Amino acid sequence: FxxxxxxxxxxxxxxxxxxxxxxxxxxxxxxxxxxxxxxxxxxxxxxxxxxxxxxxxxxxxxxxxxxxxxxxxxxxxxxxxxxxxxxxxxxxxxxxxxxxxxxxxxxxxxxxxxxxxxxxxxxxxxxxxxxxxxxxxxxxxxxxxxxxxxxxxxxxxxxxYPEYEYRGAMLDVARHFFRVEDVKRYIDLLAAYKLNVLHLHLSDDQGWRIEIKSWPKLTTYGGSTEVGGGEGGFYTQEQYKEIVEYAAANYITVIPEIDMPGHTNAALASYPELNCDNIAPKLYTGTKVGFSTLCTGKEITYKFIDDVVRELVELTPGPYIHIGGDESHVTALEDYIPFINRVQDIVYSYDKKVIGWDEIAHADLKENTTVQFWAREENAKKGIAQNSKVIMSPATKVYLDMKYDSLTKIGLNWAAFIELDSAYLWTPEKFVEGIDRESILGIESPLWSETITNIDDIEYMAFPRIIGHSEIGWTPTSMRNWEDYKSRLIKHTNRLKIKGVNYYDSKLLSE
Ligand code: TNX
Missing domain, CATH: 3.30.379.10 (Chitobiase/beta-hexosaminidase domain 2-like)
Incomplete structure (x- = not known):
């Protein structure tokens, strides 16, 4: 001895x-x-x-x-x-x-x-x-x-190695505009958790945020305000390239979204000819949804979309263009379906694949079109029945604009309050019966910005929930459990502090 x-x-x-x-x-x-x-x-x-x-x-x-x-x-x-x-x-x-x-x-x-x-x-x-x-x-x-x-x-x-190939975050830069530096900061934080997609929601009723040289008023006028009436803003094509390159250096693919035919008031206000009655509405700074539509019966609408997609494709090394398609409540279904079909053709003519919110499953989906599930299970299943893959963004679990609880000062709660446990405790392949593992491309966490005005707000709503989402996308389901995750997260808050992340200090982290 x-x-x-x-x-x-x-x-x-x-x-x-x-x-x-x-x-x-x-x-x-x-x-x-x-x-x-x-x-x-x-x-x-x-x-x-x-x-x-x-x-x-x-x-x-x-x-x-x-x-x-x-x-x-x-x-x-x-x-x-x-x-x-x-x-x-x-x-x-x-x-x-x-x-x-x-x-x-x-x-x-x-x-x-x-x-x-x-x-x-x-x-x-x-x-x-x-x-x-x-x-x-x-x-x-x-x-x-x-x-x-x-x-x-x-x-x-x-x-x-990852479970899912698509692990994304979406940032709504339309309701409130965020500077290039803020987007870069968000990219840095996303990359640290192995996310690989940044979906930018570049247009909505309240603002058009990407310069389109053939339709300049989209930004000079349509980008001049935001929710609440602030001064808005937009990315020049050079600035947008800078974001795309910065993301690429972090092995993150940027997916640009132009939301249509609804959520288009900023475009309709900028160009009267895009309206069926040729009268441009006023700019809009409120937070209602579902009141605007491009005039689906006019040829100029498709010329407009072709120009926008062509310029966007030149700025997009990644494989996807997101066409929105959500909440087109004032577009009749018989107009919506041929519209989505035709917009898909435009995108495929530039060799890009289409992603759209789950409503697009009402249309005839092309072979490589992907449906982003956010609200309606039957839409996602309609997409699967047409051989589409699904991106899982259930609003009740991954909507980063949802409040944590009733005391959260910013955010909305129409889908749910989402505490850290709720954000973590779900499994993409078990969430909806009929949406199975082989139909799921991955998951994405959208951050809508009606109430989000600066990078501190972005960090507060995203962190730490998105860390849980990164684990749901990467780690095999059999290896995940809340107690283990929570105890690691408690230790990890020190690192978040050192990184200066304005995270939500949930009471669950001090239990
Ligand atoms: C629904 S999610 C929307 C957005 C809003 C969001 C607010 C989706 C495809 N549409 O227009 O910003 O709710 O949570």
Whole structure:
């Protein structure tokens, strides 16, 4: 016994690294597997980031990792390409031929005392892995100023890949306009939880927010106000490109939405010819829905849509254009159906796929058209009957504009109050009988902005609910449970504070 004691003591004194436990790291979304090995790796100013391919995109992801680690550590880590196996004290970003189950977003993260090796099949997978690596570090890694402390991370191996390929957030920039910086901040926060889609609701009754050069009054006039009568605003095409590029660097696809034929008062006010009676209505700054419609029987309407879609497609590297289609209460169904059919044809003529709110399932859906379920189960099922995939956005679970409870000062409650437990406690493939796993493309959390006026409001309504949604989209259902999620989230609030996120401090987090 005495000898054994001395041998053990000798071995552990050889290694100066503290013993840390990887399974205690609070990771969101929860990875598919975590194996701990009980020691640690120390990051210091000599650590190198190595990449195994001379690709610009991989180099960019390496530099991104440097930029994430720099403010708090003060280290400006060098990124170098290598053909050899990694030396010690490196973080090796290795694109490799992992098993196909890892798909385009999966990865293996192996942390030993000597080095960190991340393997993925694609650069996108590498980017997702870096989000996990960030969370393995102490919370202070997210600080914006230099922290005087050593940077140890627990050793072990994480294997991970997503359940759903589409994991999105929607931001309504029409009811209230948000600046480019605010959208970028939201993108940063979404990327940290491995979301991969940002759907921008770019037009509504209260404002048109994207410059269309062939129809300039849409923004100069139609973008000049917002809910409550504020000054509104819009993105020039250059600014919009900046958002799309910033999102792309975070491996997030931007999906632009032009809502039609309803929710179009801003366009109708800007161009009288889009109205059946040729009379432009006034700009609208209230919050009612369902009162406006494009004139579906006029040819000029389709010329207008063709121009808008063409200019939008030029700004859209991603595969989708969202055509809205919701709440067209003043469009007769016999006008709505041919309208949606024709708008689909326009979008497909520019080689993009269509997404629309669940009402579009009344029309004849094209092969690649996706239905976004928000309210009516029978619409979603109509879509499935036409072989469409469904994006799950049930208003009672993922509408980020819903109040948490009756005391929440901003937000609405027409669908529900959504506390953190309610937002987490649902499963896409079990939510509606008849909407099965194979019909579901993924999930998306919309944030409508009738009552949301600035980035603080955005953060307050989105966080922490959207962290739960990110887990619902990524982590297998069998591995999720509320108690485990809640206890991780309680620890995670410190990181949110350090990141300066204006999150909702629910009473459920202090129980
Ligand atoms: C319904 S969800 C709408 C939006 C509103 C939202 C408010 C959907 C497709 N339409 O126009 O902003 O409720 O929660």
């Amino acid at each position: 005495v000898i054994l004691f001395f041998i053990t003591a000798l071995i552990s004194s050889c290694s100066s690294n503290p013993q840390l436990n990887l399974s205690e790291a609070t990771l969101f979304p929860k990875p598919v597997s975590v194996i701990e090995t009980g020691s640690s790796f120390e990051l210091n100013n000599k650590t190198k980031i190595l990449i195994n391919e001379d690709s610009q995109d991989l180099l960019q992801v390496g530099n991104y990792l440097t930029s994430i680690l720099k403010p708090s550590t003060g280290y400006n880590l060098i990124v170098e390409s290598t053909t050899q196996n990694p030396k010690s004290n490196s973080i090796y970003l290795k694109i490799s031929n992992l098993d196909s189950k890892f798909g385009s977003e999966g990865y293996k993260l192996n942390i030993s005392e000597e080095n960190v090796i991340i393997e993925s099949r694609t650069i996108e997978g590498m980017f997702r892995a870096i989000q996990t690596l960030r969370q393995v570090f102490p919370d202070e890694i997210e600080a914006i100023d230099k922290q005087e402390k050593p940077w140890f991370i627990a050793t072990g191996e994480i294997q991970d």
